[in-house]
Amino acid sequence: MRYRVTVQGRSFDVIVVESQDGLVAALVSEGKEPAFERVSLSSRGGLTVLSRENASETLSLSGSPEEEGVYHVSQGGGRPLRCEVEDERRLLARAAGGASRAARTGPRVIRSIMPGIIVKVLAAPGASVAAKDPLLIVEAMKMQNEIRCEEAGVIAKVHVQPGQSVAAGAPLVELSPA
Amino acid sequence: MLKKVLIANRGEIAIRVARACREMGIASVAVYSTADRNALHVRAADEAHEIGPPEPRSSYLDGAKLVSVAKKTGADAVHPGYGFLSENAAFAKEVEEAGLTWIGPPSGAIAKLGNKLEARKTAKALGIPTIPGSDGPVEGDSVRAAARAAGFPVMLKAASGGGGKGIRTVRDEADLVRELERARGEAQSSFGSSAVFVEKSIFPARHIEVQVLADSRGNVVHLGERECSLQRRHQKIVEESPSPVVTPEVRARLGECAVRLAKHAGYRSAGTVEFLVDAELRFFLLEMNTRLQVELSVKQEDVHARGAAIELRVTAEDPFQGFAPSAGTVRGLQLPGGAFTRVDTALEAGAEVSLFYDPLLAKLIVWAETRERAIDRLARAAAEFQVGGVRTTLPLVAHLARDPDFRAAKFHTTWLDGFVARAAAEAPGGLETAALAAALAAHADSKRGSAPASAPAAGSSWAHTWRPR
Numbered sequence: 001m002r003y004r005v006t007v008q009g010r011s012f013d014v015i016v017v018e019s020q021d022g023l024v025a026a027l028v029s030e031g032k033e034p035a036f037e038r039v040s041l042s043s044r045g046g047l048t049v050l051s052r053e054n055a056s057e058t059l060s061l062s063g064s065p066e067e068e069g070v071y072h073v074s075q076g077g078g079r080p081l082r083c084e085v086e087d088e089r090r091l092l093a094r095a096a097g098g099a100s101r102a103a104r105t106g107p108r109v110i111r112s113i114m115p116g117i118i119v120k121v122l123a124a125p126g127a128s129v130a131a132k133d134p135l136l137i138v139e140a141m142k143m144q145n146e147i148r149c150e151e152a153g154v155i156a157k158v159h160v161q162p163g164q165s166v167a168a169g170a171p172l173v174e175l176s177p178a
Numbered sequence: 179m180l181k182k183v184l185i186a187n188r189g190e191i192a193i194r195v196a197r198a199c200r201e202m203g204i205a206s207v208a209v210y211s212t213a214d215r216n217a218l219h220v221r222a223a224d225e226a227h228e229i230g231p232p233e234p235r236s237s238y239l240d241g242a243k244l245v246s247v248a249k250k251t252g253a254d255a256v257h258p259g260y261g262f263l264s265e266n267a268a269f270a271k272e273v274e275e276a277g278l279t280w281i282g283p284p285s286g287a288i289a290k291l292g293n294k295l296e297a298r299k300t301a302k303a304l305g306i307p308t309i310p311g312s313d314g315p316v317e318g319d320s321v322r323a324a325a326r327a328a329g330f331p332v333m334l335k336a337a338s339g340g341g342g343k344g345i346r347t348v349r350d351e352a353d354l355v356r357e358l359e360r361a362r363g364e365a366q367s368s369f370g371s372s373a374v375f376v377e378k379s380i381f382p383a384r385h386i387e388v389q390v391l392a393d394s395r396g397n398v399v400h401l402g403e404r405e406c407s408l409q410r411r412h413q414k415i416v417e418e419s420p421s422p423v424v425t426p427e428v429r430a431r432l433g434e435c436a437v438r439l440a441k442h443a444g445y446r447s448a449g450t451v452e453f454l455v456d457a458e459l460r461f462f463l464l465e466m467n468t469r470l471q472v473e474l475s476v477k478q479e480d481v482h483a484r485g486a487a488i489e490l491r492v493t494a495e496d497p498f499q500g501f502a503p504s505a506g507t508v509r510g511l512q513l514p515g516g517a518f519t520r521v522d523t524a525l526e527a528g529a530e531v532s533l534f535y536d537p538l539l540a541k542l543i544v545w546a547e548t549r550e551r552a553i554d555r556l557a558r559a560a561a562e563f564q565v566g567g568v569r570t571t572l573p574l575v576a577h578l579a580r581d582p583d584f585r586a587a588k589f590h591t592t593w594l595d596g597f598v599a600r601a602a603a604e605a606p607g608g609l610e611t612a613a614l615a616a617a618l619a620a621h622a623d624s625k626r627g628s629a630p631a632s633a634p635a636a637g638s639s640w641a642h643t644w645r646p647r
Contacts, residue, residue, distance in 0.1 A: 005618060007610045014618065039611060041619050046510025046527050046566050048616050058512055059608075059616050060566040062504065063624070071617040072496075072569055076561035077576040078607020079498055080569070083617035087625075 002148075004091055006084040013146065088132075092150040107156040107174040110147065112138060112166045121162060123155045123173055135173050138166065152178045180204050180255045180279060184248040185223060187259030188238060189524045189538065191470070192219035195257045199223075207251045209244065211237035213532050218524045225251065232534045238262045241269040245276050255279035261536060264469040265292055283392075283468045287443045291466040295337040295375055297439075301463045304442055306435045309454065309462040311377035321358050321376065325351065328378040334358055336365035337373040344368055345412065347379055380454050380462065382590035385409065386421050387452040387467075388436035389477050392445045400433035401481055404473060405587075408594045410501050415571060415594060416578070417473040417489045419480040422549055422587035428459050439466060448474065454591075472538065475522050479545045486549040488556050492523075493537040496569040498602045505533045509567030514559035518545040521563075531568050539570060549587070553579050577601035 003014045042049050048059040057075065064070035069090070074080040086094070095111055116138040123135040134146045135155075153175040160172055182205040185192045192208060196219070199206040208223035213232035220226040227247050230237035237243075241263055248256055256273045258264040258281070270285035282288075291297050295315065298308050312324035315337060325332045325348070334357060336344030344365040348357045358374060366372040389401040405421035406414045424432070436451035443466075450471050452464040476489035495501040508529045513521050523540030531539065544559055546552035560575035578584045581597060589597075 003618060003621075005614045007614050007617075008606060010610070012610075012614060014614070016618065016622070039615050041615055044510070045512075046508075047512055047564055048510075048566075048619070050612050050616060052612075057612075058564050059612065060510060060512075060564040061616060061620050062506070062509075062567055062569050063620070069621060071620055073608065073613035073616050074564065074573060075608030075612060076564065077557070077573075079573050079577070079601065079604065081606045081608055081610065081613035083613050085617050085621040087621075 002088045002091075004086045006086075008081055088148075092148075095147065095150075107176045108151075108153070109171045110135065110149065110173045110175060112147070112170045112172055116166060118160045118162050118164045118166060118172075121158060121160065123158060125155050125158055127155050128178065129153060129155060129175070136160070138172075147172060149173075149175060151175075154178060182207065182251065182253040183255045183257050183281070184209070184244065184251065184253040184278075185219075185257050185259065186238070186244045187257070187262055187264075188214055188217060188219050188535065190219075190522045190540065191259035191261075191472075193222045193524055194522060195259065196222040207247070207253050209238070209247060211534075213530070213534055216528075216530075218526055218529065227251065232532065234262065234534065241266070241272055244269075245272055245278070248273075248278055249276065253278065255281055257281040258469065260470050260472055265467070267292060282447045282470070283443075283445050283449060287445050288468045290443050291439075291445075291468050293337055294335060294339065294465050295373065297466055298375075298463070300442060301435075301439060304435075304438050306439060307460070307462045309377040309380060309464075312375045314375065315373040316358065316376050318355060318358070321354055322351070324376040325354055328376055331379040331381075333377045333379050334361040334374050335377060336361065336369055336371070337375055338369040338371045339365060344374070380456055381592075383407075383454040383456055384421070384423065384589075385414075385452065385464070385591050386424060386432070386455045386461070387450050388432050389471075389474070390436050390440045390445070390449050390451060392440055392447060392449070394446050396441065396444075398437045398440045398445065400436050401477055402429060403432055404477055406473065407589055407591050409591055410594055410598075414473065415491050415493075415574070417476045417491075418549070419476045419487045422486075423459070424455075425459065428455075428461070432461060435461075435463070439463075472541070475520065475541055475543050479518075479520060479543050485545055485547045486552040487543060487545045488549075488552045489541055489543045490556065490560065490575060491538055491571065492540040492542055492563070492565075493571050494531045494539050494568045495537050495571060497571050497574050497598055501571075503533060503537055504569040505531050506568045507531070508565060510564065511566070512562065512564040514542065514562035516559065516562075518555065519559045520544070525565070527566075539565065539568075542572075550585070553585065573607070574598070574601065576607055577604060 001016045005012050005014055040051050050057055050059055060074045062072045069085045071083045072080040119137040119139050121136045129149055131151050132148050134148050136147050156176040157174040183199050184207040185195045196206045206223040208220050208226040209229045210220050211230055211232045229243050256278055263269040267285045267289040270280050270288055273280045301308050310328045316324050331347055331349040334346045346357050346361045348354055361374045362372040365374055384407040386403050386405055388403050390398055392398040403421050403424055405418040408416035439451055448470050450467040453461040454464050455461045473489055476487045480487035494504045496504050508527055511525055511527045520543040521540055525539050544552055544555040546555050557575050557579035560572050563572055
């Protein structure tokens, strides 16, 4: 599963896979040799114990009834960190926020979730794509984010090119039904 | 000697009373609303009786029901705790007339001191400094003259008010009549009396109060002062004993005034005389609380050994969202421990924090030989204290402990608002990676159908790999 987690306004794209040890999450990014920091979490009487390589600590979380996916994580000492977890479905729903029901019959417009710079365009006009295929990579706040399509289709139009800055909500790619 | 005490309250105060009863070999009776059926205070007493629905009006504030439970269970005394009916002279009288012992001041003393105008009049007659203002209630015609005589800005206060309600500050004469009408309206709806009086607004000021204890033979002693200037919405958040600014000479005069007032009113039991203290350490009577106070604990910790005690009120509020209430289920709990570290609480994992009652979850009280060391200890203990599921005032302590003005005790009654705004602009505490992993784990668990906002399900092990770009 792919998630975007926004910690105090800074967004991280995360891929979570199930392995034999449980669940493993990795930050999505490109280039350079990865420097790993492994953390593991366990539960103690409803609180979270976080273990890093040579240290561990207790955390407490509180959810937000009014905002789904929002957690305030308190690590003892100071203001808690606000984390918003969005799963793939929510991200795509937001990306396609501009598309109306009527647009479903015509081309779907995929929009940028955030202001950023286009790093790479992976989709070429006329190409057929399957659901979840990556279409382009947008960099924002030093993080690179893959924009994927929600459903299969044919690329009708590409609005952007590498190096270009885009605003939140800007149209990126138009997708015709397959 | 008492044999059985009905505790007409809930939360940590009900537990403290039940503990004292148990130690003294006195039986105790708890009461609870349907919302509190599983609350810890119900189990702290020897027996427990349901008194109605969650709304306080139909349960903890229903005096007739409380007296009938006391009689039915054979209790010979009623302890009101703080809040609810603790300062209600009519309820105290009802208890007395039912032939039960009221563990608190006589109803006559509550009536005499509970009305702020009456208390002012009594204090004036006794030579205790009062804030310049009107001698009686003001109305449309008399308010101008009274406000001019006191000098702007002025406070309009409900004579029978409490808890920060029915108080308005007026800076400009043009707003006076309009604000008076609002204050009178608020006073009428909150306290059933529209009597409002004028006091000069003293700013900047500290809120300093004196603990008194009186026996039934007319002996009254004072235990020195508490500093309670750190408040939001006229409600206290941090309390200290002693005040870092009060000199021995001022302490003696404050204490003497408090004892004189309590003696004159025929006081009995524990009570608190509150003062406003200006920058020159001139003090003025604010009011007398005719009951046990929330912050008695901080005085208890400082009474035997001289040093410094500090108390944080841990409330279910988000200080970084304007102290918005945060109700919900307590998902996990780790209480702090160690030397000179005390927690008064009714918290436990699984407890429901309801919007029906006061947001107080716990009081964290520490003591040390100096104020500096006490602040360090409070910060250590607050970081240890973890409450899952609801947001609390605990994170404020780390910010307070590194605030130079707090360290230097340079604050006043509205200082906390600015401090919280500064703290909200500071970087949050902790690692992004850790927060991210914990939030993801909680989210995944909530989607799997376990309760939301809890820690990862027992036994689940999460590995999180962090790969910077």
